[in-house]
């Protein structure tokens with residue numbers, strides 16, 4: 001093995017430099033067949049780990065580093081999800097080995113995130129992981145930045161990416177000191193001092209705020225303050241603004257004059273979310289608002305019955321909107337969808353998801369606590385999983401079409417059952433995700449309103465929406481939003497292509513703005529016909545066959561495909577678990593049956609469709625383990641596989657097996673060519689979301705987290 005020093009990461013930080021130089025000399029010793037230094041590594045670990053990671057990343061062999069090799073054996077078991085109990089010491093050693101693997105480009109960000117999340121579950125004392133993580137993240141950041149500002153912002157990016165609790169910046173500054181990074185100037189900023197005070201003395205929040213306006217406080221704290229504390233801040237300011245507004249309202253005032261008074265108070269008290277926009281002002285938020293005038297009977301008729309009571313006052317007090325802002329809480333990436341449309345008098349939220357990768361929900365903005373209603377496009381966790389968190393405070397309605405309401409309830413209950421979210425965030429009262437509770441899931445269930453395809457409803461002051469079929473999964477819709485003539489189309493996840501379950505979406509092309517699902521933008525089309533062929537071929541020659549698939553949508557698509565191919569008549573096709581529950585719920589039937597309770601092993605004749613498309617757990621994984629060594633058996637993977645999930649490992653050769661493994665990729669999103677054709681035919685602003693695409697393609701807008709696009713002023 002040729003050793004090139006130039007491949008070692010570089011930094012101007014002397015401490016990190018020294019660590020890397022020592023790793024390099026250990027590598028050289030090891031390759032010469034000499035013993036490496038006995039001195040502990042940077043994290044107090046065995047020095048072999050870093051040298052081992054480097055040698056392997058360069059394609060060499062490090063058989064002599066037996067202690068590192070033993071740690072690697074555990075690490076590989078963790079990656080294959082086969083490790084049973086991992087002790088605290090072993091877990092930290094694996095994290096360290098994985099971290100060096102990341103530095104030396106043997107592993108990527110996703111591998112590191114998987115490992116970190118594994119550690120969050122495996123180690124009960126989170127402070128141990130936290131201490132390690134602080135050092136690791138500052139270390140990594142110093143390979144990219146030299147100043148404290150750069151280091152802090154990169155660490156913050158990592159925390160969000162990993163789904164880790166947000167550190168107190170003051171404590172992070174102490175870690176910086178260990179690296180001789182001068183963080184003094186950074187933490188001396190009034191913003192950081194304020195955050196520290198609020199975090200440490202949350203019971204004296206009001207005093208800590210002093211005479212700052214809401215806008216000032218929000219600006220100062222928005223990066224490093226945990227969301228639940230930001231929400232507390234908003235409540236304090238809102239109460240005091242409402243109290244002042246109430247004092248200006250007289251009994252004989254008309255609602256119009258009252259609205260004017262309230263608006264002025266809010267403007268004067270700096271009740272802004274950013275430098276331009278005042279937060280929505282509502283008379284009904286006051287403890288004794290003036291009586292509403294009669295409702296326009298035509299408008300009233302447009303409102304679905306169940307919504308009328310809640311919207312009554314909002315409709316009565318609506319004034320004309322001058323400004324429409326579209327705020328991207330979930331950014332452009334797949335994971336946690338959330339888009340807020342704000343007007344001067346109200347707002348609506350389109351979807352509120354939970355990222356399966358890091359259990360993050362969309363970014364918190366103050367407008368989130370002032371919305372009139374939530375519109376849910378479809379019942380996938382990355383679009384609905386944040387609802388229980390939202391319902392910690394929100395008391396309004398959420399709307400959807402068809403089966404979405406029923407499936408959402410089933411999925412959220414299932415999520416709690418399988419332990420979502422993970423510790424320690426579940427226990428961290430300042431992390432909003434800790435509000436994902438049974439109580440809030442019940443609130444979600446109770447506050448649902450069913451809308452009808454093609455029928456317009458007023459879901460906020462002057463905000464009309466019309467649901468249109470999206471052909472993604474049962475119940476999925478796109479929403480056409482009309483605010484005083486300005487039209488915004490939110491496609492949600494949608495599929496223009498015809499599939500075995502749906503005819504394909506047919507959406508309008510004339511909105512002023514289209515926010516669309518760009519899952520396959522710019523990628524190669526896949527062949528649905530070939531998928532049927534693969535499934536058919538595998539099933540003719542193997543048995544039993546296990547088809548792990550997502551419970552919602554994919555399982556039904558597979559079952560109908562098996563029915564169409566005549567397989568359900570030749571073989572014993574069964575559906576199990578959540579997939580069975582959802583299939584019954586949406587009323588799709590065919591010549592298949594549920595898995596019998598007493599059936600513990602699969603026979604040659606059996607074809608099992610079971611939930612857990614990435615094989616992370618459940619029946620598909622259980623039966624795979626039973627037939628792993630059976631060359632007659634087959635597994636057909638058929639959906640998206642996130643890196644390092646057992647399904648991904650199986651497909652990429654990381655999971656030893658003798659059974660046949662096939663990938664018959666199906667998708668419930670529009671194919672690239674049809675998507676491009678449709679988007680090209682659209683007028684207005686084009687915003688791509690829900691995409692793994694790295695940069696904004698020509699002519700499209702790709703929003704950042706919390707980005708605001710203004711449509712009307």
Ligand SMILES: [Zn+2]
Nearest residue numbers: 378380472493
């Ligand atoms: Zn979806």
